[in-house]
Amino acid sequence: MAIKPTETEPAALLKCLQQRRPAMVETLRQMVELESPSDDKPAVDRLGEFLAEQFATAGGQPKFHRQSERGNHLQVDFPGVNSQRPVMLLGHFDTVWALGTLSKMPWRVAQGRAWGPGSYDMKSGITLMLHALTALRELRGRLARPVTVLLNTDEEVGSHTSRPTIEKLARESAAVLIMEPSAGLKGAVKTARKGVGEYCLKVTGVPAHAGISPQEGASAIRELAHQIVNISEFTDLKRGISVNAGVIEGGTRSNVVAAEASALIDVRIARVRDAAYIDKKLHAVRPVNRKCRLQLTGAINRLPMERTEGVAALYGKACEAAARIHWKLEEASTGGAxxxxxxxxxxxxxxxxxxxxxxxxxxxxxxxIIEELPRRAALIAMLIEAA
Ligand SMILES: [Zn+2]
Structure with missing residues (x-):
């Protein structure tokens, strides 16, 4: 296959990254040992400072998008030789793990793997992008085209504070490469993701003494039970829709007809057009017992990532790049957002x-899996030039 003049020789790139493998493991260790739960701003900011230094050493210009509650989001701009639109590399450095998890789940290297909180989701992804950029610079001096790195700190809690920045930078970019973990042990990339909504259904009933005057009450719990069965039937797996009441709450004592009950509902959709459909259906529910009131809050937060032509074309470029280092890259879809x-x-x-x-x-x-790191970093480097 002919190599365009702006492209780095794939074999040289892979070799360079194979030599960097111990350095990648070391970067990952440093990141894992700087714990960063989404809800602990000082901890997340410590890791942010570390990353800003690392990416500056790789030739980027770091800048923080400061936050009052969440950790500061980190943007790093890399200039390119030509003035093509940038490629955006997107990742998050918050984790779901509370501070102190390391004492039960320490960083370790064993059985060919690196273990520890956040190692997979997604400190390894950030390690890959850092070393891909470093390798490109080592081999070429400067990047062929501009690159925008955005590392946010609230992905695990819905990306509410980073979303405007993500969307602004994405609009300015030719393509977005997401460093989330791959699918399965074969390392497939993800070309489709379901969309997610989170709703809360609150029922207000009429309280009464369960022994003396049950007829005067209207149980919010009984009403909620009806509604959960009702909305669960909106699930249509063939169409890619699922509705799950995952948390319920209600009542005070067994001898009281419950005045209040509520459910947290997770909704998944495979198609963008189903967002309005399911939202309307949820808002149309009416109480079975007229003495109860229903109140629904929430919305579809993330629309589905559909396998559009643009996504398929980018996957095609990734497959071509992978083939140059003798790797048959697979694709997968997932229900996670x-x-x-x-x-x-x-x-x-x-x-x-x-x-x-x-x-x-x-x-x-x-x-x-440590052995997989070099070729994945090489793929990212090649995609920076080809996307
Ligand atoms: Zn993640």
Whole structure:
């Protein structure tokens, strides 16, 4: 296959990154040992400072988007030789793990894997982008085109404070590469993700003594039970829709007809057009017992990342790049959402799941396969030039 003059020789790139493998493991260790739960701003900011230094050393210009509650989001701009639109590399450095998790789940290297909280989701992804950029610079001096890195701190809690910045930078970019973990142990990239909504259904009933005057009451719990069965039937797996009441709450004592009850409801949709459909259906529910009142709050937060032509074309480029280092790259879809949902919904070609290969996201067996790191970093480097 002919190599365009702006492209770096794939074999040289892979070799350079294979030599960097110990350095990648070291970067990952440093990141994992700087714990960064989404809700602990000082801890997240410590890791942010570390990352700003690392990316500056790699030739970027770091700048923080300061936050009062969440950790500061980190943007790093890399200039390019030509004036093509930038490629955006997107990742998050918050984790779901509370401070102190390291004492039960310490960083370690064993069985060919790196273990520890956040190793897979997604400190390995940030490690890959850092070393991909470093390798490109080592081999070429300057990047062929501009690159915008955005590392946010609130992905695990819905990206509410980073979303405007993500969307602004995505609109300015030719493509967005998401460093979330890959799918399965073969390391497939993700070309489709379901959209997610979170709703709360609150029922207000009429309280009464359960023994003396039950007829005067209207049980919010009984009403909620009806409604949960009702809305669960909106699930249509063929159409990619699922509705799940995952948390329920209500009542005070067993001898009181409950005055209040509520449910937290998770909604997943595979198609953008189903967002309005399911939202309307949820808002149309009416009480079975007229003495009860229903109140629904919430919305679809992340629209689905659909496998559009733009997404498919970007995946095609990734497959071509992978083939140059003798690797048959696979694709997958998932019911989980990421910040890729935001960028894809804007119509910007997005490829997700470019991060580490491993397993155990949000689980005690969280780990990444070390041997996979070099070729994945090489793929990211090649995509920076080809996307
Ligand atoms: Zn993640």
């Amino acid at each position: 990421s910040d890729g949902n935001f960028t894809a919904a804007l119509g910007v070609p997005t490829l997700d799941g470019l991060g580490g290969v491993g397993e155990g996201a949000h689980a005690f067996n969280e780990s990444v």
